Every structure is written in C-alpha cells, then in structure tokens.
Amino acid sequence: xxxxxxxxxxxxxxxxxxxxxxxxxxxxxxxSLFESGSLEKPTGACHTAAGMIAPLSELFHCPLPIYQLGMxxxxxxxxxxxxxxxxxxxxxxxxxxxSLLIAHPQDRTELQQFHQEIKGKLGHQSTDQQQWLDNNSLxxxxxxxxxxxxxxxxxxxxxxxxxxxxxxxxxxxKKNNVTLWENTAAECSPGKIHTENQTQSYDLVxxxxxxxxxxxxxxxxxxxGEVMVVETxxxxxxxPVRLLHPRYQLYAVPRANNQIVIGATEIESEDMxxxxxxxxxxxxxxxxxxxxxxxxARILETRVNCRPATMDNLPVVKSEPGxxxxxxxxxxxxxxxPALVAQVExxxxxxxxNTEQVS
Numbered sequence: 001x002x003x004x005x006x007x008x009x010x011x012x013x014x015x016x017x018x019x020x021x022x023x024x025x026x027x028x029x030x031x032s033l034f035e036s037g038s039l040e041k042p043t044g045a046c047h048t049a050a051g052m053i054a055p056l057s058e059l060f061h062c063p064l065p066i067y068q069l070g071m072x073x074x075x076x077x078x079x080x081x082x083x084x085x086x087x088x089x090x091x092x093x094x095x096x097x098x099s100l101l102i103a104h105p106q107d108r109t110e111l112q113q114f115h116q117e118i119k120g121k122l123g124h125q126s127t128d129q130q131q132w133l134d135n136n137s138l139x140x141x142x143x144x145x146x147x148x149x150x151x152x153x154x155x156x157x158x159x160x161x162x163x164x165x166x167x168x169x170x171x172x173x174k175k176n177n178v179t180l181w182e183n184t185a186a187e188c189s190p191g192k193i194h195t196e197n198q199t200q201s202y203d204l205v206x207x208x209x210x211x212x213x214x215x216x217x218x219x220x221x222x223x224x225g226e227v228m229v230v231e232t233x234x235x236x237x238x239x240p241v242r243l244l245h246p247r248y249q250l251y252a253v254p255r256a257n258n259q260i261v262i263g264a265t266e267i268e269s270e271d272m273x274x275x276x277x278x279x280x281x282x283x284x285x286x287x288x289x290x291x292x293x294x295x296x297a298r299i300l301e302t303r304v305n306c307r308p309a310t311m312d313n314l315p316v317v318k319s320e321p322g323x324x325x326x327x328x329x330x331x332x333x334x335x336x337x338p339a340l341v342a343q344v345e346x347x348x349x350x351x352x353x354n355t356e357q358v359s
Contacts, residue, residue, distance in 0.1 A: 005029055009193045009202040011186040012209035013039055015046035015333050016326055018169040019341050020206060025176035032179040034186040039170055048227055048305035050253045050261040051162040051334050052240055054099055056129055056154045060117050066332060069339040076338035087175060090168035096158035099240040102151045110244035111152050129156050144235050144291055159240050159253055160334060190322030204348060207325040210308040217327045222270035222306030226279045227263040229301040234293035243286055250286040262287055275302040307331050
C-alpha cells in the first residue's frame with residue numbers, strides 16, 4: 001500500500017521536535033519546524049540534560065510505564081544513531097556500557113533498597129539487568145572507584161552526548177530539506193500554525209513546545225534542574241555513575257576531554273536564575289566523596305533549566321483531528337523521546353483518537 005504524504009508542521013525544536021522532524025522527513029513527509037529561539041544555540045531542557053537513557057535507574061522513583069517506554073527507546077537509539085551518523089558524518093557518542101550504582105559503607109542499605117524495589121516491580125525480569133559487584137569486580141570495571149567495597153551494575157543502560165546529538169539532528173534536517181523557522185514563536189491549532197505575521201495551514205500540526213504549551217496542557221508545570229560540568233584528568237570513569245545517599249542521588253556522566261556532567265537537583269520551581277550556592281556545595285561535596293581527586297576539578301559550566309512535567313510526571317499525548325500535542329517528558333527526555341516518536345509515526349497513519357495519557 002502506498003503511504004500518504006502529509007504536509008506537517010512541528011512547533012518546538014527541542015529533542016522531541018528534532019527527532020520527529022527527522023524521522024517523519026525520512027518517510028517523505030513535507031516538514032516545517034518552528035522554533036521560538038535559535039536552532040544553532042538551543043536553550044531548552046534538552047540542551048541542559050546529561051543525556052542518560054536509564055530505564056532501570058528511573059524505575060526506582062517512577063511508575064512502570066516510564067521503564068517500559070525507556071526499554072522501547074533503547075531498541076530505537078542504536079539504530080537511529082547509526083543512521084544519523086551515516087547521514088551527517090557526526091559522532092554523537094552514543095554509549096551502551098551500562099551504569100553503575102555505588103554507596104558509601106554507611107549508606108549501603110540504599111543499594112539494597114534499590115535492588116529490592118526494582119526486583120519487586122519487575123520480578124524475574126530484573127535478574128539479568130542487575131549485577132552485584134564486589135570490590136574486585138568493581139575495580140576491574142571502574143579502577144578509580146576501587147575504594148568502594150561493592151556496587152550494583154545495570155547492564156542495559158546507555159547515554160548519549162546531547163551537545164553533539166542536537167547539532168547532528170539539525171544537520172540531518174537540512175539534508176532532508178525540512179523547512180526551518182527559527183526565532184519564530186508559534187501557536188498551534190488543528191491544521192494551523194499561527195505566528196506573529198501570518199497563519200499557515202497544514203495537514204497536521206504537532207506541538208512539542210514543552211513549557212511553551214503550558215496553557216494548552218492541563219496541570220503542566222516546570223521543575224527546576226541544575227547541572228554542573230567539571231574537568232579533571234585525575235579521575236577516569238567509563239560509564240554513568242550514581243551515588244546513592246539518603247538525601248540525594250548524584251549522577252556523574254563522563255564525557256570527552258576529561259569532562260564529567262554531574263547533577264541531582266529536582267526543585268519544584270520555575271525559577272530560571274543561576275545555580276544556587278547550596279546546590280553547588282552539595283553537588284561538589286558529593287562528587288568529592290566519590291574520589292578525593294575531584295577536589296582539583298575545574299568547574300567549566302553550570303546549567304539551569306525547567307523541565308516540563310504533568311501532575312503525575314507521566315508524558316501526555318493529546319490527539320484531535322489535525323493536531324497532536326506531546327508534552328510532560330519531565331527529566332526523561334532522552335529516555336522517552338524515541339518511543340513517543342514511534343507512537344506518533346503510527347498515529348498519523350491511523351484515525352486520530354481522543355486525548356490519552358501514556359500509561
């Protein structure tokens with residue numbers, strides 16, 4: 001059967017918007033992508049994030065649908081990355097080397113609690129994904145963490161360098177002749193995009209504006225997150241590491257050039273002011289507790305952004321004839337986006353259903 005070709009507008013050029021524009025343009029659809037800011041220099045949550053694709057780690061705090069969508073995304077990411085790299089010649093540093101959970105001796109029960117919580121939610125499905133490491137195994141996997149006596153290895157998890165992925169996606173859109181509208185704020189209605197100067201008609205409009213669509217998604221709110229980027233040649237990590245602690249969970253994601261992205265904060269606020277002194281001290285002290293050599297690490301960058309979240313922190317897909325809204329990816333953008341893109345691809349070739357929330 002011949003596939004119908006549609007004229008589609010996408011509002012919002014964050015991760016979700018770029019992935020959708022790329023995947024739909026590869027299917028031959030005529031895509032226009034609208035972005036209220038710069039396409040070359042994005043400022044949204046997708047640019048601030050650490051790029052972790054960690055369904056098992058997130059399951060500890062999140063409902064089962066987040067894990068299930070994340071596992072679907074793990075099927076898409078390596079295929080799409082390979083295709084993207086062939087198209088653009090860009091290496092986006094996708095790495096599926098698992099992630100590692102550690103805790104200090106006094107917090108060892110945190111590891112056990114994590115293990116039991118995941119086992120309780122997944123049953124036998126968790127057996128192959130969780131592996132206890134003793135000191136020798138930990139030393140072999142991460143030599144600079146040899147002073148920890150045990151760890152929990154989550155083998156299926158991955159991460160991607162968002163600072164390389166976003167430009168690569170933009171390059172792919174240009175190669176696929178996507179019509180790009182930057183510095184153009186857009187409002188969405190069924191089959192129409194409204195900008196300051198004009199209204200344009202399309203077969204389908206897809207709204208991926210995040211907090212820009214706050215008044216169109218009931219209960220959508222911003223949740224502040226703070227991230228630091230540090231540099232040191234003294235500590236080498238080979239995969240994302242999470243430090244479990246009774247008050248916070250620090251993550252450290254190694255990047256090229258001796259850089260490490262660290263974060264943990266999740267604040268119920270839409271404040272976009274610079275990182276607080278308290279957060280800086282807590283992140284720094286937690287990182288230092290992983291390895292004392294971090295004391296001489298240089299802070300290259302601090303990042304602050306607000307992630308769009310629904311009241312139950314589940315993503316939402318709202319559909320009506322001529323319009324689809326996708327929002328509420330919260331802190332799970334890189335974990336959920338491919339699975340939701342696949343859902344939208346299916347939707348545009350079948351009758352539009354009523355509003356639905358992913359569950």
